Amino acid sequence: MRPLTRLAPLLPALVAVAxxxxxxxDDDTDTxxxxxxxxxxxxxxxxxxxxxxxxxxxxxxxxxxxxxxxALVNDSVRFVIQAAGRDSGGLVPYGGGVLDADVVxxxxxxxxxxxxxxxxxxxxxxxPDATAITVVADGTDGGDAIxxxxxxxxxxxxxxxxxxxxxxxxxxxxxxxxxxxxxPHSPLMTVTTTITASAEAxxxxxxDVLQSFPGVTSSWxxxxxxxxxxxxxxxxxxxxxxxxxxxxxxxxDDADGSSTPEGSLDLLNFVxxxxxxxxxxTSLAPGATVSWTRYWxxxxxxxxxxDAWLAATGAATRTVTAHVVDPDGHGVAGVxxxxxxxxxxxxxxxxxxxxxxxxxxxxxxxVRLVADGAGSRLVDDLPPxxxxxxxxxxxxxxxxxxxxxxDGATPVPHARGWGRAEGGDGDDLVLTPPGTLTVTIPDAAAxxxxxxxxxxxxxxxxxxxxVPHDLTCxxxxxxxxxxxxxxxxxxxxxxxxxxxFEVHTEQVTVTSGATTTVDAxxxxxxxxxxxxxxxDTHVHAVPSFDGKLSPTDRALSLxxxxxxxxxxxxxxxxxxxxxxVAALGLDEVLHTVGSVxxxxxxxxxxxxFPNQADPDAxxxxxxxxxxxxxxxxxxxxxxxxAHHPGVMVQVNHPFSPGMPQLAGWSPGHIDHPDLWWDGxxxxxxxxxxxxxxxLELYLDLVNHGITPAxxxxxxxxxxxTNDPGLLGTWAQVHxxxxxxxxxxxxxxxxxxxxxxxxxxxxxxxxxxxxxxTTLTAPxxxxxxxxxxxxxxxxxxxxYTNGVRGTPVPIDRLTPVTFxxxxxxxxxxxxxxxxDTPMRPxxxxxxxxxxxxxxxxxxxxxWDAPLGPYEE
Numbered sequence: 051m052r053p054l055t056r057l058a059p060l061l062p063a064l065v066a067v068a069x070x071x072x073x074x075x076d077d078d079t080d081t082x083x084x085x086x087x088x089x090x091x092x093x094x095x096x097x098x099x100x101x102x103x104x105x106x107x108x109x110x111x112x113x114x115x116x117x118x119x120x121a122l123v124n125d126s127v128r129f130v131i132q133a134a135g136r137d138s139g140g141l142v143p144y145g146g147g148v149l150d151a152d153v154v155x156x157x158x159x160x161x162x163x164x165x166x167x168x169x170x171x172x173x174x175x176x177x178p179d180a181t182a183i184t185v186v187a188d189g190t191d192g193g194d195a196i197x198x199x200x201x202x203x204x205x206x207x208x209x210x211x212x213x214x215x216x217x218x219x220x221x222x223x224x225x226x227x228x229x230x231x232x233x234p235h236s237p238l239m240t241v242t243t244t245i246t247a248s249a250e251a252x253x254x255x256x257x258d259v260l261q262s263f264p265g266v267t268s269s270w271x272x273x274x275x276x277x278x279x280x281x282x283x284x285x286x287x288x289x290x291x292x293x294x295x296x297x298x299x300x301x302x303d304d305a306d307g308s309s310t311p312e313g314s315l316d317l318l319n320f321v322x323x324x325x326x327x328x329x330x331x332t333s334l335a336p337g338a339t340v341s342w343t344r345y346w347x348x349x350x351x352x353x354x355x356x357d358a359w360l361a362a363t364g365a366a367t368r369t370v371t372a373h374v375v376d377p378d379g380h381g382v383a384g385v386x387x388x389x390x391x392x393x394x395x396x397x398x399x400x401x402x403x404x405x406x407x408x409x410x411x412x413x414x415x416x417v418r419l420v421a422d423g424a425g426s427r428l429v430d431d432l433p434p435x436x437x438x439x440x441x442x443x444x445x446x447x448x449x450x451x452x453x454x455x456x457d458g459a460t461p462v463p464h465a466r467g468w469g470r471a472e473g474g475d476g477d478d479l480v481l482t483p484p485g486t487l488t489v490t491i492p493d494a495a496a497x498x499x500x501x502x503x504x505x506x507x508x509x510x511x512x513x514x515x516x517v518p519h520d521l522t523c524x525x526x527x528x529x530x531x532x533x534x535x536x537x538x539x540x541x542x543x544x545x546x547x548x549x550x551f552e553v554h555t556e557q558v559t560v561t562s563g564a565t566t567t568v569d570a571x572x573x574x575x576x577x578x579x580x581x582x583x584x585x586d587t588h589v590h591a592v593p594s595f596d597g598k599l600s601p602t603d604r605a606l607s608l609x610x611x612x613x614x615x616x617x618x619x620x621x622x623x624x625x626x627x628x629x630x631v632a633a634l635g636l637d638e639v640l641h642t643v644g645s646v647x648x649x650x651x652x653x654x655x656x657x658x659f660p661n662q663a664d665p666d667a668x669x670x671x672x673x674x675x676x677x678x679x680x681x682x683x684x685x686x687x688x689x690x691x692a693h694h695p696g697v698m699v700q701v702n703h704p705f706s707p708g709m710p711q712l713a714g715w716s717p718g719h720i721d722h723p724d725l726w727w728d729g730x731x732x733x734x735x736x737x738x739x740x741x742x743x744x745l746e747l748y749l750d751l752v753n754h755g756i757t758p759a760x761x762x763x764x765x766x767x768x769x770x771t772n773d774p775g776l777l778g779t780w781a782q783v784h785x786x787x788x789x790x791x792x793x794x795x796x797x798x799x800x801x802x803x804x805x806x807x808x809x810x811x812x813x814x815x816x817x818x819x820x821x822x823t824t825l826t827a828p829x830x831x832x833x834x835x836x837x838x839x840x841x842x843x844x845x846x847x848x849y850t851n852g853v854r855g856t857p858v859p860i861d862r863l864t865p866v867t868f869x870x871x872x873x874x875x876x877x878x879x880x881x882x883x884x885d886t887p888m889r890p891x892x893x894x895x896x897x898x899x900x901x902x903x904x905x906x907x908x909x910x911x912w913d914a915p916l917g918p919y920e921e
Contacts, residue, residue: 084099084100084102085097085098085099085100085185085188085190087099087101087102087103087106087121087123088103088105088106090125090154091123091124091125091234092125092234093125093234093235094192094234094235095124095125095189095192095234096122096123096124096189096193096194096195096232096233096234097121097122097123097124097188097189097190097195098120098121098122098123098185098186098187098188098189098195098196098197098232099120099121099185099188100118100119100120100185101115101116101117101118101119101120101121101130102117103117104116104117104444104446104447105446106121106123106128106130107130107150107443107444107447108128108130108150108151108152108161108162108163108447109160109161109162109163109437109440109443109447109448109450109451110152110160110161110162110163110164110294110437110438110440110443110451111162111163111164111263111266111438111440111441111592111593111600112150112163112164112165112166112262112263112592112593113150113161113163113440113442113443113444113447113448113451114132114138114140114149114150114166114442114443115130115132115149115150115443115444116133116136116444117444118133118136119131119132119133119136119149120133120183120185120197122195122197122230122232122239123154123195123232124154124195124232124233124234124235124236125154125234125235126153126154126235126236126237126349127151127152127153127154127232127236127237127347127348127349128150128151128152128153128154129148129150129151129230129232129239129346129348130148130149130150130151131145131146131147131148131149131183131197131199131230132144132145132146132147132148132149132180133145133183134146134180134181134182134183134199134201135180137667137668137669138167138442138668140166140167140261140623140669141167141208141261141595141622141669141676142167142169142177142206142208143207143668143674143677144169144177144178144179144180144201144204145179145180145183145199146169146178146179146180146183146199146201146228147167147168147169147170147177147178147180148165148168148169148346149165149167149168150163150165151163151164151165151168151298151348152296152348153237153295153296153348153349153350156460158435158459158460159435159459159460159462160435160436160437160438160451160454160459160460161437161440161447161450161451162291162294162295162296162437162438163440164262164263164266164267164289164291164296164298165260165261165262165298166261166262166263166593166595167259167260167261168258168259168260168261168298168346169258169259170226170228170241170243170256170257170258171206171256171257171258171259171326171328172203172224172245172254172255172256172257173254173255174206174209175205175206175209175210175218175219176203176204176205176206176219176221176222176224176254177203177204177205177206178199178201178202178203178204178226178228179201179202179203179204180199180200180201181200181201181202182199182200182201183197183198183199183200184197184198184199184200185197186198186229189234194231194232194233194234195231195232196229196230196231196232197229197230198227198228198229198230199226199227199228199229199230200225200226200227201225201226201227202221202223202224202225202226203221203222203223203224203226204221205218205219205220205221206219207674207676207677208676210676211650211651211675211676211677211679212651212652212676213652214652214679222247222248222250222252222254223247223248223249223250224245224246224247224248224252224254224334225245225246225248226243226244226245226246227243227244227246228241228242228243228244229241229242229243230346236358236362237347237348237349237354237355237358238301238345238346238347238355238358238359238362239345239346239347240343240344240345240362241258241343241344241345241346242341242342242343243256243341243342244339244340244341245334245339245340245341246337246338246339247334247335247336247337247338247339248336248337249336249337250336251333251334251335251336252333252334253331253332253333253334254331254332254334255328255329255330255331255332256328256329256332256340256342257326257327257328257329258300258326258327258328258344258346259325259326260289260298260300260325260326261325261595262289262298262325263592263593263597263598264596264598265516265597265598265599265767265768266291266592266597266598266599266600267289267290267291268289268290268291268292268515268516269287269288269289269290269325270287270288270289270290270297270352270397270398271284271286271287271288272285272286272356272395272396272397273394273395273396274394274395274512275388275394275395275511275512275513276395276511276512276513276514276515276516277512284327285301285302285327286299286300286301286302286327286356286359287299287300287325287326287327288300288352288355289325290351290352290398292351292384292386292400292425292426292464292515293425293426293462293464294437294462295350295351295400295462295463295464296348296349296350297347297348297349297350297351297352297354297355298346298347298348299345299346299347299348299349299352299355299356299359300325300326300327300344300345300346301327301344301345301346301347301355301359301362302327302344302345303342303343303344303345303362303363327344329342345358345359345362347359350400351398351399351400352397352398352399353389353397353398353399353400353407353408353409353410354399356396356397356409356410357397357409357410360410360412361410365412365413366412366413366414367410367411367412367413368410368411368412368413369408369409369410369411370389370408370409370410370411370417370419370475370476371406371407371408371475371476372387372406372407372419372421372473372475372476372477372478372479373404373405373406373407373477373478373479374387374401374405374406374407374421374423374471374478374479374481375405375478375479375480375481376480376481376482376483377480377482377483379478380405381401381402381403381404381405381406382401382405382423382465382468382481383401383402383403383404383405383463383465384400384401384425384462384463384464384465385400385401385405385421385422385423385425385465385468385479385481386398386399386400386421386422386423386425386465386513386514386515387399387400387401387407387409387419387420387421387422387479388419388420388422388513389409389411389417389418389419390417390418390419390420391411391412391415391416391417392415392416393416393418395512395513396411396412397409397410397411400463401421401463401465402463403463407419417474417475418472418473418474419472419473419474419475419477419479420470420471420472420513421470421471421472421473421479421481422470422513422514422515423465423466423467423468423469423470423471423481424465424466424467424468424469424470424508424509424514424515424537425464425465425466425467425468425515426464426466426515427466427508427515427517427518427521427522427523427524428518428523428524428525428603428769429466429523429524429525429526429532429533429534429535430525430526430532430602430603430606431525431526431527431528431529431531431532431606432455432458432528432602432634433454433455433456433457433458433459434458434459434461435454435458435459435460435461435462436454436455436458436459436602437451437454437455437459438451438455438600438601438602439451439452439455439600439601439602439629439630439633441592441593441601441625441626441630441665441670442593442623442625442665442670443665445665445666448629448665452629452630452633453633455602455630455633455634456633456635465481466484466535466536467484467485467523467535467536467537468481468482468483468484468537469481469482469484469537470509470514482537482538482562483562483563484535484536484537484538484560484562485535485536485537485538485560485561485562485563485564485565485566486533486534486535486536486560486564486565486566487501487523487533487534487535487536487541487543487558487560487565487566487568488531488532488533488534488565488566488567488568489525489527489531489532489533489534489543489545489567489568489570490530490531490567490568490569490570491527491530491531491545491547491554491570491571491573492530492570492571492573492574493530494529494530495529495530495547495639496526496527496528496529496547496606496609496610496636496639496640497526497527497530497532497545497546497547497570497573497610498524498525498526498545498546498547498607498610498611498775499523499524499525499526499527499532499534499543499544499545499568500521500523500524500543500544500770501521501522501523501524501525501534501536501541501542501543502520502521502522502541502542502544503522503539503540503541504539504540504541504542504557505539505540507520508520508521508522518768518769518770519770519771522536522537522539522541523536524769524770526603526606526607526609526610527610528606528609528634528635528636529635536560537560538560538561538562539559539560540557540558540559540560541557541558541559541560542555542556542557543555543556543557543558543568544890544891545568545570545573546573546611546775546891547573547610547611547612548584548611548612548613548775549584549612549775549776549810549812549813549814549837549838549841550575550576550577550579550584550612550838551573551574551575551576551612551838552572552573552574552575552576552838552839552840553573553838553840553890553891554568554570554571554572554573555890556568556570576836576837576838576839577814577836577837577838577862579780579814579816579836581782581783581784582780582781582782582783582814582816583614583615583641583780583781583783583798583801584612584613584614584615584778584779584780585613585614585615585617585761585778585779585780585781585798586608586613586615586616586617586763586764586766586774586777586778586779587617587619587645587657587659587700587732587734587761587763587778587779588617588619588647588657588700588702588734588737588761588763588764588765589604589608589616589617589619589763589764589765589766589774590604590619590620590621590647590765590766590767591603591604591618591620593620593623593625594620594621594623594647594767595621596621596767597620597767598767598768599767599768599769601625601627601630602630602634603769604616605627605630605631605634605636605640606634606636607769607770607774607775608640608774608775609631609634609636609639609640610775611774611775611776612775613640613774613775613778614639614640614641615640615641615642615643615781615798616631616640616641616642616643617642617643617645617657617659617763618642618643618644618645618663619645619646619647619657619659620646620647621647621649622646622647622648622649622669622672622674622675623646623669623670623672624644624646624661624662624663624664624669624670624671624672625663625665625670626642626644626662626663626665626670627642628642641794641798642795643659643660643794643795643798643799644659644660644661644662644663644795645657645658645659645660645661646658646661646672646673646694647702648672648673648675648690649675650675650676650679650686652712652725653683653686653709653712653725654683654701654702654704654707654708654709654710654711654712654713654725655702655703655708656690656699656700656701656702656709656730657699657700657702657732658690658694658697658698658699658700659697659698659700659795659799660697660698660795660796660798660799661694661697673689673690673693673694675689675690681724682724682725683709683713683724683725683726683727684724684726684727686727687699687727687729698731698732698799698802698803699729699730699731699732700730700731700732700733700734700758700761701730701732701733701734701758702734702737702763702765703734703737703765704733704734704743704744704747705743705744705747706737708734709725709726709727710747712725713725713726715747715750717746717750718750718754718916718919718920719919719920720919720920728756728919730758731758731759731802731803732758732759732760732761732802732807733747733748733751733758733759733760733761734761734762734763734765734809735747735748735760735761735762735809735899736760736761736762736763736777736809736810736811736897736899737762737763737764737765737777738764738765738772738773738777744809745881745899748760748879748899749849749852749879750852752852752877752879752902752914753851753852753877753914753915753916754914754916754917754918754919755913755914755916755917755918757805757877757901757902757904758805759802759803759805759806759807759822759901760779760805760807760808760809760821760899760900760901761779761802761807761809762777762778762779762808762809762810762811762898763777763778763779764776764777764778773811773891773892776811776812776888776891776892777810777811778810779807779808779809779810780807780808780810780814780815780898781798781801781802781806781807782801782806782807782808782820782821783797783798783800783801783806784801784806804822805821805822805901805902806820806821806822806901807821807822807900807901808821808898808899808900808901809898809899809900810882810897810898810899811892811894811896811897811898812837812841812888812892812896812897812898813835813836813837813841813843813882813896813898814835814836814837814898815833815834815835815846815880815882815898815899815900816833816834816835816836817831817832817833817880817900817903818831818832818834819831819903821900821901821902821903822901822902822903823903823904824903824904824905824906824912825870825903825904825905825906826906826909828869828870828871828872828905829870829871830867830868830869830870831848831867831868831869831870831878831880831903832865832866832867833846833860833865833866833867833868833880834865835860835861835862835882836862837862837896839862840888840889840890840891841888841892841896842884842886842888842895842896843860843861843862843882843884843896844859844860844883844884844885844886844895844896845857845858845859845860845882845883845884846858846860846866846880846881846882846883847880847881847883848868848878848879848880849878849879849880849881850872850876850877850878851876851877851915852877852879852915857883860882868880870903870905871905872905872907873907874907874913874915875904875905875906875907875908875912875913875914875915876904876905876907876915877902877903877904877905877914877915878902878903878904878905879899879900879902879903880899880900880903881897881898881899881900882896882897882898882899883895883896883897884896884897
């Protein structure tokens with residue numbers, strides 16, 4: 051049974067002033083001698099102080115802390131509170147909240163942090179803006195570590211911008227004082243916030259919000275399990291990453307008074323991926339105060355948090371135990387064991403190195419224990435214990451994270467492929483060992499393997515980890531091999547490495563404790579296109595607020611499916627992906643281009659590129675558009691380009707929604723010109739679900755004199771949704787005397803500027819003369835269709851000034867030709883079509899479109915057939 055510590059009383063004495071913000075000086079730190087926050091503490095010690103040594107800062111996915119922030123640490127956990135007046139990488143500019151949190155990890159173990167922003171909140175649109183952070187007790191006297199944050203209520207500007215109403219949440223004159231108390235040894239901080247109204251009465255609903263990384267993590271709610279029930283009353287909610295051994299939690303101090311808010315919170319959760327716990331609505335008279343106390347926690351697993359919570363609230367409990375073992379009685383580490391009380395999941399423990407679990411549950415009720423050893427079904431060829439890239443962390447923490455990717459670290463136990471077992475308190479839970487599926491390809495290259503069970507799909511319920519697309523396993527190899535632990539059974543295996551290559555499929559039977567080999571020697575090149583690069587201009591990972599996989603996983607998924615250029619298009623944050631790709635040893639096959647998806651919700655999303663990230667600037671240097679809303683879309687883009695001069699702009703998903711839809715585009719018309727801007731350089735013609743409409747839009751734009759480069763992209767937020775490696779853009783790159791020696795992103799940008807692009811869901815449509823060419827005389831166009839055998843190509847169609855021509859049959863070996871001529875300036879657009887679906891990947895017919903060729907008959911500049919849009 052793990053030790054439990056009741057939370058100690060608050061210490062009233064003021065020990066030291068840590069930092070404060072004034073109108074004259076936004077970040078003033080005192081000269082009090084620094085507290086040692088780095089030396090490991092004993093079980094009776096806790097510390098609080100201003101950070102001077104970055105070694106205390108967690109790295110990992112959410113690492114953003116800097117020296118000058120304030121830390122609370124004990125022998126078990128560490129919390130970092132953002133300094134007043136200091137910006138960070140998230141959507142919230144205010145200090146005073148928790149910016150990073152991690153357990154205290156043994157030397158040699160990779161850090162982790164799953165926090166973007168964690169702070170008190172008022173209703174949906176107000177957050178505290180810290181003006182002073184005070185260390186009330188530094189813990190050197192042997193007591194609790196206590197930090198107090200004083201501030202005012204401030205608008206959550208991002209929410210107002212989403213509604214296109216910056217005045218939606220005006221400050222209401224509230225003073226907020228939040229006291230964070232960390233006892234020795236406990237994984238929980240006691241958090242007490244006192245709100246004082248000014249001269250006006252206020253209706254408010256106080257609570258807490260935790261922004262983390264959905265998909266990378268899973269939620270866990272006592273009484274519910276992995277999937278929360280919208281609108282259900284809750285007094286605890288956790289965010290869990292089992293593979294990394296980390297859980298975060300919000301806990302009420304009174305089980306009767308807390309619940310999730312209703313209504314527009316659903317929008318907030320969708321937009322910025324928040325986990326929240328709110329108190330009931332209250333009325334605050336002028337000059338009156340209201341306080342509420344709760345617990346914030348971080349631990350290796352949910353059980354450590356719920357144990358401490360039950361102890362802190364004085365609940366009657368009992369301890370249940372189990373031993374997770376193999377058939378020979380040897381302990382199995384890293385297995386999820388759920389305690390169900392009267393059939394409802396209450397908490398979750400991870401088995402230790404000896405397979406033992408122990409957790410506290412309510413004193414009454416029937417307990418059943420379920421061991422789930424399937425684990426994460428995502429397997430990457432990485433060094434054991436590899437952490438993840440700390441994209442926005444302090445420089446030394448970024449480098450430490452990269453070192454674990456290159457060299458590995460002490461691994462956190464995480465079982466895979468061990469199946470399930472059930473039992474009661476004190477039982478042995480016996481699991482069947484996995485088999486190993488070893489997959490190889492002919493050369494030491496990156497690839498992807500998909501393993502799907504024949505018959506019943508894997509279990510996907512509230513007890514286990516999510517099952518991606520009914521796959522038993524999804525694996526990525528970096529150098530020609532990957533070993534996959536899977537449960538015994540029969541599986542269909544698909545091995546591929548991109549649209550330039552053939553695909554290997556095979557059915558295999560895996561037995562417990564044995565190795566089954568798949569030799570995918572036929573995954574060979576199907577064609578050669580040395581002047582072309584495969585690009586995904588719009589794809590997500592952490593720290594996008596809706597990114598569902600880590601940067602390392604995204605790099606492996608792109609390299610393994612043949613993508614050669616990665617536009618790191620995260621929502622409203624700029625990150626440099628090149629160091630992480632180099633740490634993986636993939637920089638020769640996967641290039642990165644700096645990009646940001648700028649996300650004004652009522653004006654349409656766009657990507658900007660190439661863009662240089664600054665990890666030490668707010669949001670990596672990305673422009674916070676929500677703080678500078680323009681009154682028109684044109685004004686909005688003028689401000690964008692003033693902040694990011696020289697970038698190109700791509701219109702994303704035009705109809706789901708995007709700027710054309712929001713501006714009321716229809717052929718020949720723009721109904722809402724204040725929501726329109728025609729200065730963009732590229733257009734997503736192919737994005738999931740909109741191929742026919744995208745082509746219609748593109749042809750109409752060209753006819754009216756707007757000639758962006760066509761692009762295809764996945765807008766994928768996880769490993770395989772929207773087919774990364776299939777949907778994308780082919781860019782024809784020519785090195786000339788003007789481009790040799792230039793940075794790679796400039797070379798790629800030059801291809802887009804020249805419109806030498808093809809939007810595709812797989813095949814390469816090669817034109818001679820190239821896409822985007824402006825012709826000054828009639829010529830013959832030669833068209834070739836390049837694709838592997840599993841991707842049927844059937845016909846090409848030439849559109850002349852938007853009018854569809856007669857389809858011409860084509861195959862993968864024989865080119866076709868068209869005469870490009872006309873009496874007046876003309877636009878020609880070539881489209882590749884098919885009816886037969888691609889198999890075994892994609893499941894749709896092949897399709898591609900090339901950027902328009904323009905015939906300038908008189909050589910005096912090309913004129914559009916239809917002139918400008920009507921407004």
